[in-house]
Amino acid sequence: MLSRTADNLYWLTRYVERADCLARILDVSQRLAYTPVTYGGSTNEWSSAVLTAGCADEFVARYGPLEEAKEENVVSFLAFESENPSSIRNCFEVARTNARSVRTALTSEMWDVINSAWIELRNFPNRALTRDELSRFLAFVKETSLRFDGATFRTMLRNDGYWFARSGAQLERADNTARILDVKYHVLLPEKEHIGGPLDYFQWASILRSVSALTAFHWVYRDSVKPWLVADLLILNRQMPRSLAACYDSLARNLDDIASVYGRQGPSQRQARAMLARLTNKSIDDIFQTGLHEFISEFISDNNKLGAEITEQYLT
Amino acid sequence: MPHAFDEMSSTDGAVRPAYETLQRWLAEVPQDVLDHRRKEAEFIFRRIGITFAVYGEQNAQERLIPFDIVPRILTKDEWTRLSRGLEQRVKALNMYIKDVYSKREILKAGIVPENLVYQNPAFRPEMNGQRVPHDLYVHIAGIDIVRTDPDKFYVLEDNARTPSGVSYMLENREIMLRLFPELFSMHRVAPVENYADDLLATLRSLSPHGGHEPNVVILTPGIHNSAYYEHSFLADKLGVDLVEGRDLFVKDAVVYMRTTEGPKRVDVIYRRLDDDFLDPLAFRRDSVLGVPGLMSAYQAGNVTLTNAVGTGVADDKAVYSYMPDIIKFYLGEEPLLPNVPTWRCREADHLKYVLEHLPELVVKEVHGSGGYGMLVGPASDKAQIEKFRDKLKADPANFIAQPTLALSTCPTLVEKGIAPRHVDLRPFILSGSDKVRIVPGGLTRVAMKEGSLVVNSSQGGGTKDTWVLDA
Numbered sequence: 194m195l196s197r198t199a200d201n202l203y204w205l206t207r208y209v210e211r212a213d214c215l216a217r218i219l220d221v222s223q224r225l226a227y228t229p230v231t232y233g234g235s236t237n238e239w240s241s242a243v244l245t246a247g248c249a250d251e252f253v254a255r256y257g258p259l260e261e262a263k264e265e266n267v268v269s270f271l272a273f274e275s276e277n278p279s280s281i282r283n284c285f286e287v288a289r290t291n292a293r294s295v296r297t298a299l300t301s302e303m304w305d306v307i308n309s310a311w312i313e314l315r316n317f318p319n320r321a322l323t324r325d326e327l328s329r330f331l332a333f334v335k336e337t338s339l340r341f342d343g344a345t346f347r348t349m350l351r352n353d354g355y356w357f358a359r360s361g362a363q364l365e366r367a368d369n370t371a372r373i374l375d376v377k378y379h380v381l382l383p384e385k386e387h388i389g390g391p392l393d394y395f396q397w398a399s400i401l402r403s404v405s406a407l408t409a410f411h412w413v414y415r416d417s418v419k420p421w422l423v424a425d426l427l428i429l430n431r432q433m434p435r436s437l438a439a440c441y442d443s444l445a446r447n448l449d450d451i452a453s454v455y456g457r458q459g460p461s462q463r464q465a466r467a468m469l470a471r472l473t474n475k476s477i478d479d480i481f482q483t484g485l486h487e488f489i490s491e492f493i494s495d496n497n498k499l500g501a502e503i504t505e506q507y508l509t
Numbered sequence: 510m511p512h513a514f515d516e517m518s519s520t521d522g523a524v525r526p527a528y529e530t531l532q533r534w535l536a537e538v539p540q541d542v543l544d545h546r547r548k549e550a551e552f553i554f555r556r557i558g559i560t561f562a563v564y565g566e567q568n569a570q571e572r573l574i575p576f577d578i579v580p581r582i583l584t585k586d587e588w589t590r591l592s593r594g595l596e597q598r599v600k601a602l603n604m605y606i607k608d609v610y611s612k613r614e615i616l617k618a619g620i621v622p623e624n625l626v627y628q629n630p631a632f633r634p635e636m637n638g639q640r641v642p643h644d645l646y647v648h649i650a651g652i653d654i655v656r657t658d659p660d661k662f663y664v665l666e667d668n669a670r671t672p673s674g675v676s677y678m679l680e681n682r683e684i685m686l687r688l689f690p691e692l693f694s695m696h697r698v699a700p701v702e703n704y705a706d707d708l709l710a711t712l713r714s715l716s717p718h719g720g721h722e723p724n725v726v727i728l729t730p731g732i733h734n735s736a737y738y739e740h741s742f743l744a745d746k747l748g749v750d751l752v753e754g755r756d757l758f759v760k761d762a763v764v765y766m767r768t769t770e771g772p773k774r775v776d777v778i779y780r781r782l783d784d785d786f787l788d789p790l791a792f793r794r795d796s797v798l799g800v801p802g803l804m805s806a807y808q809a810g811n812v813t814l815t816n817a818v819g820t821g822v823a824d825d826k827a828v829y830s831y832m833p834d835i836i837k838f839y840l841g842e843e844p845l846l847p848n849v850p851t852w853r854c855r856e857a858d859h860l861k862y863v864l865e866h867l868p869e870l871v872v873k874e875v876h877g878s879g880g881y882g883m884l885v886g887p888a889s890d891k892a893q894i895e896k897f898r899d900k901l902k903a904d905p906a907n908f909i910a911q912p913t914l915a916l917s918t919c920p921t922l923v924e925k926g927i928a929p930r931h932v933d934l935r936p937f938i939l940s941g942s943d944k945v946r947i948v949p950g951g952l953t954r955v956a957m958k959e960g961s962l963v964v965n966s967s968q969g970g971g972t973k974d975t976w977v978l979d980a
Contacts, residue, residue: 195767296742455769
């Protein structure tokens with residue numbers, strides 16, 4: 194297929210996935226912000242949201258110090274502002290532009306989801322939303338990514354186009370999961386003594402909620418929410434569709450499918466397999482031993498490297 | 510202006526046979542049902558994203574063309590006559606372009622003035638002596654037809670470059686089938702769905718070399734082009750790649766596209782890009798939409814461009830006025846479809862007449878399109894006419910004038926119910942190396958404003974499904 198078409202598909206799914214992740218971050222921040230603070234030394238949920246979304250610099254440049262981040266600013270910045278290149282609105286704009294450029298590579302069902310979402314987006318007012326409106330908006334965003342994934346899964350031909358589309362989504366998802374885990378763990382709970390407190394439960398539960406995994410956690414571990422188990426679920430557990438291992442399981446398979454149809458393996462296949470092996474052979478204890486933050490930082494950088502390799506190998 | 514001929518109720522009010530069933534149906538269906546289905550149609554169009562861009566409008570980046578749910582009906586006999594005339598016309602266009610770029614016999618015979626060719630901005634000296642596969646230049650033509658009474662069809666305009674609108678013809682039919690299945694059960698409507706197959710067969714037949722299955726692509730200027738929807742629509746229906754200039758490159762006079770599996774050779778390019786932008790090395794240097802070196806591959810005969818380069822020399826409105834002579838010259842036949850009488854303002858006596866009769870004429874720019882920059886005398890006030898008179902006097906060769914025809918009307922759903930509105934018709938004629946293909950019908954454009962004669966979508970015109978009855 195045309196390299197540009199593959200590139201558009203790959204980024205289209207990445208942007209849809211990113212919008213979904215942002216909606217989840219906002220959702221969880223909202224929930225935590227309204228949970229009574231039962232101990233001293235308050236944390237600011239809204240600054241953590243900005244950090245997790247990975248756009249702290251842009252935010253600070255516009256609204257000043259992160260520690261003083263206000264709800265309305267964060268919501269507006271992450272959800273609507275066109276000045277923020279990764280706002281949900283921009284994600285949808287870019288996704289639709291990509292979709293228009295490759296309409297022929299999309300099924301009508303996939304196009305319909307993106308185009309309808311883009312039309313629907315204009316119905317949300319360009320001002321600060323009420324809490325009700327915000328909830329509706331976030332539900333709409335999550336709904337859109339569900340419908341898009343469903344349309345892709347149900348209607349798209351299983352060929353290179355599909356595999357590029359899925360690779361984009363998995364790569365983005367792995368990045369998002371890693372960043373959620375890192376920021377929450379590293380920024381919010383830097384000190385050992387916090388672990389086990391009542392706030393702790395909310396915090397860890399919130400991580401799980403942000404990736405729709407709270408119920409899954411209980412089914413998998415049949416235990417109370419503990420940091421290392423959360424990390425295990427989100428990093429190593431292949432049953433958990435958002436875990437790094439599950440993302441790489443799927444990435445390695447999709448890239449192998451491409452290589453087998455094209456009759457040639459390349460750097461991206463090797464990189465994906467190496468990362469999958471690392472996620473398979475390590476235990477959560479190993480990871481904590483060398484440091485969770487270090488592990489995740491390295492993962493994020495390797496994940497970016499894979500993105501660059503896919504681009505180099507196929508998309509240009 | 511004379512009273513217009515209505516294709517349903519004729520001039521005397523008697524319903525014409527082809528419309529009898531439709532007329533009864535319209536009389537029975539309550540207005541709110543029609544309104545409801547019209548809204549449904551609009552919703553579907555927006556949802557599918559069948560939009561077009563109007564240049565120069567900031568906010569209305571993507572607009573819908575109004576769709577009228579009342580079909581326009583032609584009988585089989587009317588269509589047979591039309592299609593013969595269309596085929597004849599396109600044959601002559603192809604022979605004329607071939608001649609202009611080779612022996613120039615028609616110029617030597619003094620039938621078409623030389624300066625219409627040599628001073629024509631669409632004339633491409635690069636094409637002199639250039640052979641094209643099967644001597645075909647205009648593979649996809651859109652010929653605009655108007656009607657003034659039951660028997661009189663005129664050619665209003667030839668579009669020999671990159672005519673658009675065919676996606677509307679196909680989508681309009683799709684939507685009608687969806688919204689009004691009962692109407693189709695009451696009529697035998699000739700299908701148009703095979704257009705995509707016909708187009709693909711035509712494009713394949715034009716491959717510069719036999720042997721392997723040719724790689725056909727559609728070249729688009731990109732998503733900001735007003736007809737982008739159509740480009741992607743066609744690529745989808747044909748199952749071929751929709752490429753932009755940056756997806757292609759030329760090496761050793763062969764065109765390749767960049768794919769995820771490396772370079773792939775391209776044989777036929779259905780380009781929806783004007784000559785000017787095709788190749789920055791040959792034409793406009795600032796073009797970022799084109800492919801550097803494309804002309805060298807074309808001239809080496811390694812790739813077919815449809816339509817050929819330089820076809821614009823045959824479809825401006827000054828050349829149009831010579832079409833009846835062009836047909837006679839090459840085919841030795843009388844034109845089956847007449848031209849609208851045309852005054853060429855480049856000629857002194859014609860100009861004099863036009864200046865004296867501006868309030869009753871339609872004056873158009875020779876290279877204009879889309880209904881821009883024209884004067885409809887009877888619909889203009891004194892100030893507009895005087896302003897146009899100055900423009901015309903300043904550059905007479907740039908204009909032609911025609912009588913204001915009473916274009917036929919068709920029943921159309923408007924605010925107050927069903928009312929007559931003026932229409933034209935653009936059929937699409939495909940010329941392949943094996944044969945000429947024309948799907949029955951075409952795109953009917955309708956001026957939605959009462960009394961208006963301008964059907965162009967950029968001027969608020971709408972479209973209708975066009976039915977050719979099979980029996």
